[in-house]
Amino acid sequence: MTTSPSQPTEIKLVFDEPKQRVKPPLHFADLSPEERKAKAVELGIPAYRANQMSVHFFTHFNDDPDSWTDIPKDLRQTLATTFTPKLISLVKSSVTDDGKTRKDLWKLHDGVLVESVLMSYSDRTTVCISSQAGCGMNCPFCATGQAGLTRNLTAGEITAQVVAAARICASGELPGGATRLSNVVFMGMGEPMANYNAVMRAVRNITTPQPDGLGIGARSVTVSTVGLVNGIEKLTEENLPITLAVSLHTPDDELRDSLVPINSRWKVKEVLEAADKYERKTGRRYSIEYALIRDINDQAWRADLLGRLLRNRNAHVNLIPLNPTPGSKWTASRPFDESEFVRILEGYGVPVTVRDTRGRDIDGACGQLAASEIASSFEKAAEATEGATK
């Protein structure tokens, strides 16, 4: 069928699949618990073996078939290859804040690199994960956006980052000893709503009680979006009380059209209305993310406009001092402007917090995840090492 050029083309975002190279191997985290059992049966393996695998993977974070002593030796490798192929391997970890923040660089099966950041606090441990390699949203202040989208991650690849974090927590490697991974935020690389199905499968893996999932409370999972309204609407229908965060960054369409380019498709009003519907359906207050950029979006009049927009909404504002990206002319707001911004919003009764800038010195803070840069420096280092040893 041919489409006449005069016909408007619908912008498809949520289900658009960027060109995949070789597909990542299927992992049982790509499947629902029922599908995992069906897959086992299809291979002539009793369904309860899928349950055993779930216990190893989601309860003990153990993907080493040699230690699965409840499974016959000759079956272990088949199960590992079929259900838990290694999807991510650690390239490098950087640690800061006395070991309380740790950024991990992961290599996927096709050499693509993504990052996650693990942060331990007195009352919780949070992992910030990537849902895509790169990002297609092109926000000019965000390091990930600069390189564009490489590809969507699979549910298995997203889940693997969380399982790796849970394993690190349980191993006692973090200061303070063994702990439980308590929170997951989709605020690493990528736009979660542009990879909706894989993100939702991963969210279910995270929130489903053990042994079929990690059993982390839905309220402790945050999905952050630039404001893809079709994605927010779909999420509203999922009936899962996860926390929605909307990266607004300015209350006016004029500036937002350039700070968050997808605003040319869905305006501030539409995004907030979609978030309101989400709030009404789930009873969950949503977050408004706002990176404060000096003299760009931090004026008192914008705080005032934002206060008016949000005063009758069940939203909370998270102000993030801008983390300047390499080569950017933009920087964080002056302390006075930041505190004025807070004061004005509070004057409207809007709850506000200023986000701490964990991981700044290891480029692990918000918006600084850009594995391609690290990748190229790694490749150079590897080339140099190989050259030297030839």
Ligand code: SAH
């Ligand atoms: N694509 C999603 C999630 C990834 S980024 C989204 O945009 O919401 C997570 C948060 O970090 C977003 O609010 C994003 O706008 C913000 N961010 C990106 N670059 C930043 C920077 N340089 N400084 C501060 N925050 C930034």
